[in-house]
Amino acid sequence: MDVTLRGALLVAAGAAVGGVARYVVTSALPHDFPFGTLAVNILGSFLLALLAFGPLGSLDLRLLFGVGALGAFTTMSTFALDTVSLVEGASWQLAVANAFLNPGICLLSAVLGRVVGSWWTHLGV
Numbered sequence: 001m002d003v004t005l006r007g008a009l010l011v012a013a014g015a016a017v018g019g020v021a022r023y024v025v026t027s028a029l030p031h032d033f034p035f036g037t038l039a040v041n042i043l044g045s046f047l048l049a050l051l052a053f054g055p056l057g058s059l060d061l062r063l064l065f066g067v068g069a070l071g072a073f074t075t076m077s078t079f080a081l082d083t084v085s086l087v088e089g090a091s092w093q094l095a096v097a098n099a100f101l102n103p104g105i106c107l108l109s110a111v112l113g114r115v116v117g118s119w120w121t122h123l124g125v
Helices: 005-028 035-053 059-073 076-088 092-123
Strands: none
Touching: 005 035, 005 059, 035 059, 035 076, 059 076, 076 092
16 A cells, blocks of 8 residues: 555544544543553454454545554554454464564563663663
8 A cells, every 4th residue: 555645644634533532531441450441452453343344444444544543542453453364364373473472572562661761761861
């Protein structure tokens, strides 16, 4: 898919809506557990799969809602759809690898980011 100005504007408009929606949902739910994150990940995964496999498949709608709105709302939806698509394509080994590598490596990356951020803060940079 080629990047066009129209496509970029559709993604940007959708991202503005998705980002605000994420803020509203996560702010409205209790904070003793990341219920907001869980809620947007569940809802976003459902909506992206619905968009991908449902009848609303025009490129403009995919850019506006799929890449823009749902991309800003949650990236878990993309991870979930990628994994489902691998299963659907009978790539079970890749689906399992994706299901374990994404959360595992991302958690390790977050730990590394915390370590580097703390180190950087102590340097006073």
